[in-house]
Amino acid sequence: MKINEVFVEKILTSFIREELYKFNYKKGILGLSGGLDSSVCAFLAAKALQPQNVICLILPYGEAFSQDVKDAQEIAKLLGVRSKKIDISPMVNAYFSRSPTKNRVAKGNKMARERMSILYDFSSREKALILGTSNKTELLLGYGTIHGDMACAINPLGDLYKTQVKQLARHLRVPEKIQSKPPSAGLWTGQTDEGELGLTYEEMDEILFQLVDKRMSRKEVIASGFKKAAVEKIIRLMKNSEFKRKLAPIPKISSRTVGHDFLYPYDWDR
Amino acid sequence: MRKRASVGRGKSVPPPSWLYLKWSMNYGNFSLVRIALAQISPHLGDLRRNLDLHFHYIEKAKKKRADLLVFPELSLTGYTLMDMVAEVALVPGKETIFRKFKAASQEISLVIGFVEELEKGLFYNSAAFLSGGKILHVHRKVFLPTFGMFDEARFFAQGKNFHAFPTPYGKAGMMICRDFLSYGASYLLFTGGAEIIIVLSAAPGRGMAQEEAYETSHMWELMGEAVSRFSTVFLIYCNRVGFEDGKHFAGGSFIFDPSGKMVARASYVDQDFLLQDINTDEIRQGRKKWPYKRDDKPEVILEALKRIVSKYED
Numbered sequence: 001m002k003i004n005e006v007f008v009e010k011i012l013t014s015f016i017r018e019e020l021y022k023f024n025y026k027k028g029i030l031g032l033s034g035g036l037d038s039s040v041c042a043f044l045a046a047k048a049l050q051p052q053n054v055i056c057l058i059l060p061y062g063e064a065f066s067q068d069v070k071d072a073q074e075i076a077k078l079l080g081v082r083s084k085k086i087d088i089s090p091m092v093n094a095y096f097s098r099s100p101t102k103n104r105v106a107k108g109n110k111m112a113r114e115r116m117s118i119l120y121d122f123s124s125r126e127k128a129l130i131l132g133t134s135n136k137t138e139l140l141l142g143y144g145t146i147h148g149d150m151a152c153a154i155n156p157l158g159d160l161y162k163t164q165v166k167q168l169a170r171h172l173r174v175p176e177k178i179q180s181k182p183p184s185a186g187l188w189t190g191q192t193d194e195g196e197l198g199l200t201y202e203e204m205d206e207i208l209f210q211l212v213d214k215r216m217s218r219k220e221v222i223a224s225g226f227k228k229a230a231v232e233k234i235i236r237l238m239k240n241s242e243f244k245r246k247l248a249p250i251p252k253i254s255s256r257t258v259g260h261d262f263l264y265p266y267d268w269d270r
Numbered sequence: 271m272r273k274r275a276s277v278g279r280g281k282s283v284p285p286p287s288w289l290y291l292k293w294s295m296n297y298g299n300f301s302l303v304r305i306a307l308a309q310i311s312p313h314l315g316d317l318r319r320n321l322d323l324h325f326h327y328i329e330k331a332k333k334k335r336a337d338l339l340v341f342p343e344l345s346l347t348g349y350t351l352m353d354m355v356a357e358v359a360l361v362p363g364k365e366t367i368f369r370k371f372k373a374a375s376q377e378i379s380l381v382i383g384f385v386e387e388l389e390k391g392l393f394y395n396s397a398a399f400l401s402g403g404k405i406l407h408v409h410r411k412v413f414l415p416t417f418g419m420f421d422e423a424r425f426f427a428q429g430k431n432f433h434a435f436p437t438p439y440g441k442a443g444m445m446i447c448r449d450f451l452s453y454g455a456s457y458l459l460f461t462g463g464a465e466i467i468i469v470l471s472a473a474p475g476r477g478m479a480q481e482e483a484y485e486t487s488h489m490w491e492l493m494g495e496a497v498s499r500f501s502t503v504f505l506i507y508c509n510r511v512g513f514e515d516g517k518h519f520a521g522g523s524f525i526f527d528p529s530g531k532m533v534a535r536a537s538y539v540d541q542d543f544l545l546q547d548i549n550t551d552e553i554r555q556g557r558k559k560w561p562y563k564r565d566d567k568p569e570v571i572l573e574a575l576k577r578i579v580s581k582y583e584d
């Protein structure tokens with residue numbers, strides 16, 4: 001589970017640089033929330049592309065998370081990257097005033113997709129490629145909004161569990177207050193990932209590591225000392241979120257079909 | 271073969287020149303071959319740009335007076351080709367690209383990786399050894415990894431042989447990437463008389479090692495050490511670097527001498543150009559000391575294999 005931080009930094013900065021250059025992009029853009037994952041991603045992007053080629057969009061909903069906005073601005077200043085703050089509350093409120101809901105997850109998903117929409121707009125305005133900030137824990141558990149925060153062009157942190165991102169953050173010297181902030185999707189005030197999921201990241205990551213990386217069975221993971229309910233919850237979350245990790249299925253009619261047997265790499269002719 | 275008094279110039283510390291001098295005085299016949307390894311990152315599916323990349327390194331190796339320049343697996347096309355396989359396939363006897371390589375091989379021997387269309391519609395992951403204006407041998411990858419992140423047997427036809435062939439530097443044998451992880455393949459080249467084994471690779475790194483390298487890099491080095499030592503051959507492994515669809519090719523190309531000692535290693539994960547002189551007389555020296563080759567018993571192994579295979583159930 002432990003990573004070699006120096007090597008991982010090198011892998012991820014080369015990946016960001018090479019992937020952008022292959023597609024003829026010089027600039028990278030990302031949504032900076034003031035949390036750990038997007039801060040680590042900003043640090044890596046600044047190292048990979050030079051700070052002047054990194055754009056961080058800070059996209060708060062009104063004044064709900066003003067401390068996070070300050071932290072994000074501080075990160076951008078520290079790294080010397082370009083940043084821009086856009087309040088998404090007018091757009092989100094405009095929508096919900098017509099289609100009201102009390103469902104806070106639905107509201108949170110709408111906010112995530114509003115941020116995605118702004119990121120893609122700026123990606124095109126600035127000719128900057130979008131760097132995703134989803135980590136392996138989130139991807140495996142489906143703890144993210146499909147076509148929202150999960151949408152991106154490349155996803156540098158996608159093979160690092162949350163605890164590994166933390167390890168990398170220490171190595172990159174991400175400010176202490178960001179490292180020690182309780183992880184939160186920022187869906188509503190006081191929301192924390194661990195509170196919502198009912199497990200600590202250490203527990204979730206260890207269970208996932210055993211199931212996914214070590215290919216242990218459900219029984220073996222429980223025998224290694226985890227509660228049955230916790231292991232089953234993780235398995236259920238993984239199964240129920242496979243749709244977020246795939247292109248939508250296409251019913252096959254012709255002899256060659258997208259998603260079935262029209263097989264080309266992402267880096268086609270690069 | 272050119273005889274030269276210069277000594278090893280790879281990244282490792284070369285033996286002191288007086289050692290070579292002493293050697294040559296003691297044994298006379300010492301033969302240095304200057305090996306160059308191009309640890310490149312090919313452009314996926316772009317033959318034209320890759321051809322330029324190859325000739326860039328050919329010029330570079332010629333300037334350094336290298337005798338043999340080795341490129342990685344599928345160096346002309348990139349690795350993750352999928353349905354592009356048919357679009358980038360070459361017929362070595364016909365193509366202009368190969369005429370260029372043949373011409374270049376008048377001055378420097380070349381090992382390149384490419385997609386070969388051997389019969390109409392049959393595509394192989396192949397490696398060609400060119401020297402003196404001719405293709406001396408083409409090896410077609412036998413072990414096509416098809417599991418987990420690999421999908422080669424879906425796109426390539428399977429080669430059927432491991433053959434040692436004469437070159438200006440002694441008998442050589444080639445393997446492509448996963449071939450090398452099957453010790454039977456190395457054994458066939460050893461028994462076939464190979465003195466230099468060349469492995470072309472496009473091996474993605476996986477797993478964390480203690481130091482700044484992928485865990486899998488050690489797997490290749492372990493095999494390199496074992497095969498070079500127990501076959502008393504020079505083992506040349508050329509891997510590629512760069513990313514394709516997030517797969518990170520791990521570099522770390524290397525050369526082992528016939529005593530199982532690593533004499534040169536390229537950078538892990540970065541592009542690199544490795545230059546190393548090898549003394550092919552060390553094969554003879556090694557085999558005097560450790561007569562694995564003399565004591566090899568291919569007849570026993572052949573008969574035992576026949577017995578094992580005949581017991582397979584249908």
